[in-house]
Amino acid sequence: MTADSANAGVLVERCEQCGRVAALARGFCAVCGSHDLSPRVIGGDGNVWSITTLHSRRRDGDPESGTFGIALVVLDAGIRLMVRAPVDLRIGDRVELARPDLHQPASLVQAIRERP
Ligand SMILES: [Zn+2]
Secondary structure (H helix, E strand, C coil): CCCCCCCECEEEEEECCCCCEECCCCCCCCCCCCCCEEEEEECCEEEEEEEEEEECCCCCCCCCCCEEEEEEEEECCCCEEEEEECCCCCCCCEEEEECCCCCCCHHHCEEEECCC
8 A cells, every 4th residue: 555544445335234335325225225334444456447537627726626537446345436536547557545534525535556
């Protein structure tokens, strides 16, 4: 792992009835409908499945405006997650996912290139 270990990984929900793990919090299991869910932090290592670059008008004081990458990452745990990414990532690159604070929304998850 290359990110600060306190912020590494992805917060997911695990269904205590069927074991399904989901990265998007829905409040219920999409497989069995159970509401018996537990939050877990799983490893954020994976590979870039696809990537695109978005261009938006830069707004003063808004760090989320401007040009940025959006990558679909397949985690080693088998979950696919759409995340922000550096624009120079390529399909197949090894990345690690991290967020500024594990309790922040999933939309703030960032892909960070793993060091070789
Ligand atoms: Zn379930």
